[in-house]
Amino acid sequence: MSEFELLARPIQKWIRGKGWPALRSIQADAIRTLYDSNRDLIISAGTAGGKTEAAFLPLISQCVQEPASPGFELVYIGPLKALISDQARRLEDICQYAELTVTPWHGDVSGAVKARAKKKPQGILLITPESLEAMFILNGLQIPTFFASTRAIVIDELHSLLDSERGIQMRSLIKRMEMAVGRPIRRLGLSATLGDNKDLAKRYLRPNDPATVELVEGSGGAPELKLQLRGYIKGDITLEAFGDSEGTESEDAAVNLDEAAARAVASHMFSKLRGSRNLIFAGARNRVELYADLLRLRCEEENLPQEFYAHHANISRHERSFIEDRLCKGDLPTTAVCTSTLELGIDIGDITCVAQIGAPFTVSSMVQRLGRSGRRPGQPQILRQYAIENRVDAVSHLIDRLRLDTIRAIAMIELHVKDRWCESPLPQALHLSTLVHQLLSVIAERGGSSAKRLYITLCEKGPFTEVTPAIFTQVLRALGREETGLIEQSDNDLLLLGPKGEKLVEHYSFYAVFKTPEEYRLLHEGKEIGTLPISTVITKGSTIIFSGRRWEILELDSISNTILIKPSKAGKAPKFGGDGLGLIDDRVVSKMLDILHSNDVPIYLDRVAKQLLQEARQAFSESKLDSNKLLSLSPKAHILSTWRGDIKTNSLALALQSLGFKLAIYDGLIEITDCPEEMNIFEGLEAIAEGRHTNLFADSSNLVSEKFHPYLSVELLQLDALSCRLDQTCIAPLAQEILEQEDS
DNA sequence: GACCTGCTGCGGTCTG
Numbered sequence: 001m002s003e004f005e006l007l008a009r010p011i012q013k014w015i016r017g018k019g020w021p022a023l024r025s026i027q028a029d030a031i032r033t034l035y036d037s038n039r040d041l042i043i044s045a046g047t048a049g050g051k052t053e054a055a056f057l058p059l060i061s062q063c064v065q066e067p068a069s070p071g072f073e074l075v076y077i078g079p080l081k082a083l084i085s086d087q088a089r090r091l092e093d094i095c096q097y098a099e100l101t102v103t104p105w106h107g108d109v110s111g112a113v114k115a116r117a118k119k120k121p122q123g124i125l126l127i128t129p130e131s132l133e134a135m136f137i138l139n140g141l142q143i144p145t146f147f148a149s150t151r152a153i154v155i156d157e158l159h160s161l162l163d164s165e166r167g168i169q170m171r172s173l174i175k176r177m178e179m180a181v182g183r184p185i186r187r188l189g190l191s192a193t194l195g196d197n198k199d200l201a202k203r204y205l206r207p208n209d210p211a212t213v214e215l216v217e218g219s220g221g222a223p224e225l226k227l228q229l230r231g232y233i234k235g236d237i238t239l240e241a242f243g244d245s246e247g248t249e250s251e252d253a254a255v256n257l258d259e260a261a262a263r264a265v266a267s268h269m270f271s272k273l274r275g276s277r278n279l280i281f282a283g284a285r286n287r288v289e290l291y292a293d294l295l296r297l298r299c300e301e302e303n304l305p306q307e308f309y310a311h312h313a314n315i316s317r318h319e320r321s322f323i324e325d326r327l328c329k330g331d332l333p334t335t336a337v338c339t340s341t342l343e344l345g346i347d348i349g350d351i352t353c354v355a356q357i358g359a360p361f362t363v364s365s366m367v368q369r370l371g372r373s374g375r376r377p378g379q380p381q382i383l384r385q386y387a388i389e390n391r392v393d394a395v396s397h398l399i400d401r402l403r404l405d406t407i408r409a410i411a412m413i414e415l416h417v418k419d420r421w422c423e424s425p426l427p428q429a430l431h432l433s434t435l436v437h438q439l440l441s442v443i444a445e446r447g448g449s450s451a452k453r454l455y456i457t458l459c460e461k462g463p464f465t466e467v468t469p470a471i472f473t474q475v476l477r478a479l480g481r482e483e484t485g486l487i488e489q490s491d492n493d494l495l496l497l498g499p500k501g502e503k504l505v506e507h508y509s510f511y512a513v514f515k516t517p518e519e520y521r522l523l524h525e526g527k528e529i530g531t532l533p534i535s536t537v538i539t540k541g542s543t544i545i546f547s548g549r550r551w552e553i554l555e556l557d558s559i560s561n562t563i564l565i566k567p568s569k570a571g572k573a574p575k576f577g578g579d580g581l582g583l584i585d586d587r588v589v590s591k592m593l594d595i596l597h598s599n600d601v602p603i604y605l606d607r608v609a610k611q612l613l614q615e616a617r618q619a620f621s622e623s624k625l626d627s628n629k630l631l632s633l634s635p636k637a638h639i640l641s642t643w644r645g646d647i648k649t650n651s652l653a654l655a656l657q658s659l660g661f662k663l664a665i666y667d668g669l670i671e672i673t674d675c676p677e678e679m680n681i682f683e684g685l686e687a688i689a690e691g692r693h694t695n696l697f698a699d700s701s702n703l704v705s706e707k708f709h710p711y712l713s714v715e716l717l718q719l720d721a722l723s724c725r726l727d728q729t730c731i732a733p734l735a736q737e738i739l740e741q742e743d744s
Numbered sequence: 745g746a747c748c749t750g751c752t753g754c755g756g757t758c759t760g
Contacts, residue, residue, distance in 0.1 A: 079749060107751050114752095130750040138752075166749070284746060313748060340747045361746065508751045516750085580745050646745090665745090 003031040008064035010097030011057055029216040030054040034062070037214075040206050042158065042189040044198070045218025046371065051190045052090060054216070055154050059188075060091075060124075064098045068149040072125040073100070075147070075177075077132065077170060078156040080345045081106045084126045087156070091124055100124060106131050121146045129161075129170045130511040133441060136176065137505060140445035143180045150177075150185050155205075158189035159364075160344055162197070162204050163425025165513045165706065168434045171204065171463040176442065179457060192344075192371060197424050204425075207465065223374040225417065227383040229409055229602075230268065231609035234261040235391040261388050266294035269335075269355055272384065274307065276352040277327055278335040279342055281369055283358045285312045289573035291357065292337040292548030310548035311338040314519075314576065315530045319547055324348055337548070343368050350375055353382040359408035361582040363415050364422040385409050389612055398631075398639060401619035404592070404667050406612045408584075410602060411591035423585050428466055429724035432716055433706035435464050435475060437513050440486065440497065444505045448494040451476060471719065478713045486711060515707040517577065521562045522546060532563065533577045545571040581705060583725070586645035589668035593643045596620040629741035630681065638672040638681050640738055648730045651696070655688050655731050658698040688735035696728060697721075 003023055004012065015023075023031070026045050033041050035058060043051045056074075063073045076091075078084045088104035095102055101123030105114060107130075117125070118139065127135075136143060153174060161167035178185055189205045202213040235258075269280060269291075282288040292310035299306050309323045320341070326334045328349045336342055343365060351373040360366045374381030387406040390396075415421045438458055443449050449457075451473075459467045467475075476495070479486040486501035497505060504510055519531040520538075529547055532538065543552050550571030555564040596617055601610055620626055623639075631639040642649045645668075653665050660676030661684060672681055679687070687693055696718075697703070703717040704710055712720070722728055 081750080111753075128750065134751065160749085164749090341749095343748080345749095365747085506752095508753085510751080512750045514749070576746095578746050582746055584745095 003028040006031055006035050006061070007057060008061040008098065010064055011061045011094070013097050014094055015057070024050050024054070024218075026050065026216050026218050027054040027057065031058040033214045033216065034058040038186060040187045040189075040213045042191065042194070042198070042201055042205060042213060042215045044191050044194050044215065046192055046375070049192075049218045051192075052087060052156075053094070055188050055190060056091060056094060059152055059154070060094060060098055060100060062151060063100055063123075068151070070120070070122060071146055071149040072103075072121050072123065073149055073151055074124045074154065075150055075152070076124065076126040076154045076156065077129060077174075078126065079128070079160050079166065080157075081108055081128065082346045083156060084128065086346050088126050091126070095124075102126070118142070118146075129166055129173065132173050133169065133511040134508075136173065137441055137444045137511070140447070143177065143445070144182075147177050147181050147185070150181070152186040152188055153177075154188045154190065156190045157344055158191040158201060158205070159194055159197075159368075162201065163427075163429070165431065165434050167204070168431045168463050169437065169513045171207075172434075172438045172458060175462045176445070176457065179461070192368070197422070200424055200427070203427070207463065208461075224380040225370070225374075225383065226380045227385065227413065227417075227604045228606060229385040229387060229406075229413070229604055229609045230265075230606045231406060231612040232261045232264055232386065232388045233391050233608065233612075234258050234388065262290060263294060265357065265386050265388065266291055266298065268386075269384070270295055270298045273335050273353060273355065274304075275333045276335075277330060277333065277350065278353045278355065279351055279369070279372055280335060280337040280355040280357065281343075281360070282337055282339065283356075283360070284578070285314060285339055285576040286573045287357060288312050288337050288339055289545040289548065293545045293550070293571070293573070295335070295337065296548050307333045308335050308337060308548070310546075311336040312341055313339065314532060315547050316528050319529065327351070340365065342372070348372070350379075353384060355384040355386065356409075357386045358388065359385075359405050360412055361584060362423050363412050363585075363588070366412050367416055367422055370416075383413075385413065387609060387612065392615070398619060398623050398625075398633075399666055399669070399671060401615060402596075402625075402669075403612045403616035403619075406609060407592045407595055407616055408588065408667055410595055410605075410613070411588055413604070414595070414602070415588065415591055419591075421587060423587075426724050430466050430471070430720050431464060432467075432471075432475065432712060432720040433708040434513050435467060436479065436486075436708035436711055437510075438462070438464075439475070439479065440501055440505050440510075443487065443495055443497055443501075448490065448496045450493060451495055454495065466723065471716070474716055475712065478716060479711060484711050513707060519561065520556075522551075522565055523562055524551070524565050524567075529565075532574060534561065535577045536574050538563070538574065543568045543571040545573045579705065581725075583646040584667060586648065589643055589645050589649075592667060597626060627741075629738040630685075632681075635680070636672070636675045640670040640672065640681075640685075641668060642670065642734055642738075643668040644730070644734070647725065647727050648734060651726045651728065651731050652688070652734050654696050654698075654726065655693040655735075656684060658694045658696060659684050659687065682739070685735045685739050689732050689739060691732050693731070696726065696731075 027050055030043055043054050045051050059074055084104050084106050088102050092102045103117045103125050105125060105127040161170055187205050194201050202210040206213050282291050288310050292308055295308035311320055311323050323336050326332055330349050354369050354373050370381050370383055387409050389403050390400045392400050442454055442457055455472050458464050485498040487495050488498040490496050518534040521528050522530050540553050540556050550568045551565040552568035553563060554566055625631055629641045642652060653663055653670050656663060661672055662674035664671045703721055
């Protein structure tokens with residue numbers, strides 16, 4: 001029987017109605033796998049590759065062919081509300097001849113729809129991890145009924161949920177679902193960019209039995225890639241960049257020189273991107289505003305209609321939808337200057353070109369961004385990478401002369417294009433903040449639980465596999481401390497929520513595992529145009545650039561957290577804060593070292609970028625950094641090379657700091673700016689090599705980074721950091737390596 | 745040295 005013939009009649013009818021010439025190969029493969037076995041399945045194909053149909057055509061068919069008892073027959077978990085609404089529409093279309101109810105369930109879905117589904121659970125449920133969490137807490141007793149007849153759980157955008165806090169939460173919820181119904185439920189993962197991580201993805205989809213997970217991959221290799229890396233030097237004043245800038249006062253000169261580079265980049269983007277549909281990834285919200293403003297001014301100067309828009313998380317939903325719709329419809333030229341808001345999620349149509357300002361932090365996000373262009377057969381992916389470096393001369397700082405941003409951008413491109421590599425998640429992470437969340441959630445779901453059952457549910461069978469019984473006990477103790485008061489023990493050894501735990505879990509803000517900052521609302525004539533973090537320093541009368549336009553602050557109310565604004569002629573892009581917790585992989589830094597050692601000049605560099613690469617290589621060899629891992633600039637100032645990623649470099653830096661050294665950290669390099677009285681750098685490194693350094697956590701203030709960290713003890717926070725952000729075991733060998741290199 | 749994601753129940757007002 002052919003794959004088509006396996007499907008139920010109403011689904012065959014739907015396919016015929018679509019006029020498809022044939023099933024795509026991933027669809028045929030997925031149908032075969034789902035009909036022939038009970039195995040889990042990962043469907044990996046480019047965006048718009050028909051993954052949703054590949055999963056749901058056979059799954060819906062099976063629902064039609066073997067009608068089941070009450071309960072949701074299929075569950076879809078998606079990371080975005082917009083994606084769920086989108087997919088619900090597509091599934092309703094597929095189900096038009098099959099009598100199957102489709103229920104989207106997220107924060108914007110009306111209570112009436114949810115109430116109806118709770119009363120009569122059936123068909124397909126599409127839900128976010130947070131709404132599923134809420135379901136467990138608010139309807140814990142009904143969970144076995146809801147999912148009694150669930151055939152499969154489909155996880156969309158699996159790559160975005162691999163190793164994140166949300167991913168761990170989702171895996172925990174799926175396991176709890178299986179435990180509630182007392183049987184395994186088939187799992188399907190849909191993903192666009194798994195790269196080298198296919199085995200890891202299998203492990204994340206079915207941790208105790210990854211070998212049985214099937215993989216179906218889209219055929220048709222990656223589209224052709226066209227790329228250019230353009231270099232810019234701050235203070236290089238070109239006529240085109242100079243524009244109408246006056247720059248008379250000497251104090252402003254430095255600022256204006258910086259701005260000249262941004263103008264030159266904006267000018268180039270304006271000339272190349274105008275008239276088509278593009279995404280410009282600016283790397284930070286502050287830079288999104290800066291470039292959106294520069295590009296808007298260019299349009300105004302040339303009397304052209306506006307086609308450049310700012311898009312990031314602080315801009316109002318309304319404005320963001322407007323930009324997304326414009327990109328999607330495609331009848332007007334539109335370029336969004338954006339952050340990772342437009343990196344994944346809903347289909348935004350056919351993008352001509354992706355621009356990236358400054359080197360990205362990970363190859364995987366670069367790949368994800370690139371995947372937004374070249375979606376039509378025969379169309380190339382186009383990447384325009386911009387690198388902006390400081391002007392240098394013979395006495396400039398070595399770090400500036402190494403052109404690290406340019407070198408990193410080249411490393412990222414080479415790793416993707418030549419090595420086909422991207423980052424993997426860290427499987428040894430403890431995820432203690434998320435564990436606290438799930439502990440409270442399971443207790444709420446069951447109305448109380450023994451410590452042993454909690455351990456079995458979450459650690460032995462659930463996703464917190466790295467948490468030992470000893471660590472688990474410590475976590476319970478931390479939550480039970482009187483000052484924490486989240487849980488308490490009943491007479492029969494049952495763990496219950498304490499008063500503070502009740503209050504925490506009862507509030508709707510509990511359901512998400514990730515932290516969100518407090519924000520001001522920005523109001524213009526009563527309409528919200530977006531938000532600014534409370535931490536932003538801002539005063540009445542000052543001016544800002546927001547949503548690509550310029551505004552003056554009229555009123556600032558710190559009780560209601562609102563800011564009233566009016567349009568203005570002047571403005572400066574505000575600082576949006578940020579976590580600064582990104583980690584660059586070992587492999588990226590080691591690639592940077594290879595590039596500095598090599599003589600190859602990639603063909604995709606423009607004239608200035610070639611010059612920057614040349615300068616970097618010259619600085620690298622002249623400084624003897626190519627043969628010395630310890631470079632002394634003066635008795636108290638040195639450069640140490642680890643040529644390792646952030647985890648290892650930061651760990652060695654912390655050890656040095658604990659001994660009293662003052663330092664700054666760069667990609668694979670540590671700059672020692674001052675030494676303590678009693679110790680020079682050699683003695684410091686020897687002490688570390690021999691394991692005699694003091695506490696790595698001398699400065700423990702930055703250990704609280706995740707939502708439920710504040711409830712844990714210092715000791716647990718240190719364990720958590722050591723499991724994923726720091727590496728204690730690498731410190732002594734690294735110090736030894738640096739010393740040995742110096743001797744030879 | 746950064747970015748993103750999500751949320752309930754109830755009381756209020758307005759519309760058909």
